Amino acid sequence: MIPILILFVLGMGLIHGVPILSSFAQGVREGVQTCLRIFPTMMLILISVSVFRASGALDFMIGLIAPVCDTLSIPSPIVPLVLMRPLSGGGSLSLCSEILDRFGADSLVGRIACVLSASTETTFYTLGIYLGGANPKGLWRVISAALICDALTVLLSAWVCNLIF
Amino acid sequence: MIGWICFALIGIGTVYGVMHGTLGQITEELLSVPESVMALLLKTGGVLCLFCGIMRVAEAGGLVGGFSRILSRPLGVLMPRTKTDPELLACSAMNLASNFFGLGNAATPYGLRACGRMNDGTISRSLAVFLILNTCSVQLLPTTIFALRVAEGAENPTDILPAVWIVQGVTCAVGVLLVRLMVREGKKV
Numbered sequence: 001m002i003p004i005l006i007l008f009v010l011g012m013g014l015i016h017g018v019p020i021l022s023s024f025a026q027g028v029r030e031g032v033q034t035c036l037r038i039f040p041t042m043m044l045i046l047i048s049v050s051v052f053r054a055s056g057a058l059d060f061m062i063g064l065i066a067p068v069c070d071t072l073s074i075p076s077p078i079v080p081l082v083l084m085r086p087l088s089g090g091g092s093l094s095l096c097s098e099i100l101d102r103f104g105a106d107s108l109v110g111r112i113a114c115v116l117s118a119s120t121e122t123t124f125y126t127l128g129i130y131l132g133g134a135n136p137k138g139l140w141r142v143i144s145a146a147l148i149c150d151a152l153t154v155l156l157s158a159w160v161c162n163l164i165f
Numbered sequence: 166m167i168g169w170i171c172f173a174l175i176g177i178g179t180v181y182g183v184m185h186g187t188l189g190q191i192t193e194e195l196l197s198v199p200e201s202v203m204a205l206l207l208k209t210g211g212v213l214c215l216f217c218g219i220m221r222v223a224e225a226g227g228l229v230g231g232f233s234r235i236l237s238r239p240l241g242v243l244m245p246r247t248k249t250d251p252e253l254l255a256c257s258a259m260n261l262a263s264n265f266f267g268l269g270n271a272a273t274p275y276g277l278r279a280c281g282r283m284n285d286g287t288i289s290r291s292l293a294v295f296l297i298l299n300t301c302s303v304q305l306l307p308t309t310i311f312a313l314r315v316a317e318g319a320e321n322p323t324d325i326l327p328a329v330w331i332v333q334g335v336t337c338a339v340g341v342l343l344v345r346l347m348v349r350e351g352k353k354v
Contacts, residue, residue: 013223016225028215034217160331
């Protein structure tokens with residue numbers, strides 16, 4: 001898929017008389033600047049999450065919300081993933097693969113974990129990176145809406161999988 | 166706001182660590198993070214640069230313009246500012262299209278550019294809708310999860326797709342409705 005895309009783009013560029021090398025180089029330069037711009041935010045967010053996780057506070061919270069999830073018919077092995085998903089993409093991906101290891105990719109729990117992971121993004125990370133550490137007025141509205149959506153995703157993933165599979 | 170959230174995470178973690186004697190683990194983990202951030206940056210940054218380069222060529226070749234034209238009408242409704250700002254329209258269109266086809270790395274540079282154009286110190290409705298569409302993940306093909314399911318030996322890795330689409334469709338609709346109710350478009354449109 002990706003090689004074809006690259007070939008297509010370069011070919012279209014050549015047909016339209018685009019100076020391929022200098023356009024490409026300009027893009028790469030912008031990419032490097034982008035990396036430098038998002039690096040500080042990335043560092044702070046990932047450090048905060050690691051402190052929260054390593055202290056055991058995350059596990060404590062998982063224990064707290066597990067009974068609530070149980071009454072909402074969300075299986076308990078999913079709970080760590082639910083809390084990790086908005087915080088860390090890498091962390092939640094490894095949790096998801098752990099779940100698949102333990103229960104199998106075709107189990108109900110495994111499927112719920114996959115649907116959940118595929119239907120939501122790393123909310124805090126995305127917001128932090130996209131706003132570049134800026135703090136526009138009214139951001140809390142977006143954050144609360146995004147978190148409501150995350151919670152809704154968890155409920156729907158469990159319910160839809162129960163219904164379909 | 167993001168700063169406060171980070172402060173809260175570190176604060177809760179540290180206090181919990183003092184109470185439960187896990188400060189040592191926290192320190193160890195904390196000091197390993199900068200290294201892994203560097204590694205992450207090198208790993209994803211390289212691919213990000215590649216896509217930035219390719220997308221620049223695509224833009225110069227007129228491919229991006231096509232996408233913008235297709236998406237201009239729905240985006241005009243969702244994000245009013247794209248009607249008066251063609252560059253914003255192009256960046257938003259490319260960001261959403263890349264996400265839609267599961268090319269997250271290609272989406273990031275466009276997302277950053279689009280947000281940079283809209284972020285003037287206040288959350289406008291356009292910016293809020295754009296952020297919600299990005300945090301809710303509008304993805305036709307969730308490539309990472311497919312790869313994971315293949316690796317874990319799923320019999321039919323793509324059989325979760327209908328469920329993913331239903332969940333995504335509902336949450337995105339709810340998210341957009343929510344921010345439309347909560348955030349007004351700024352005076353500058």
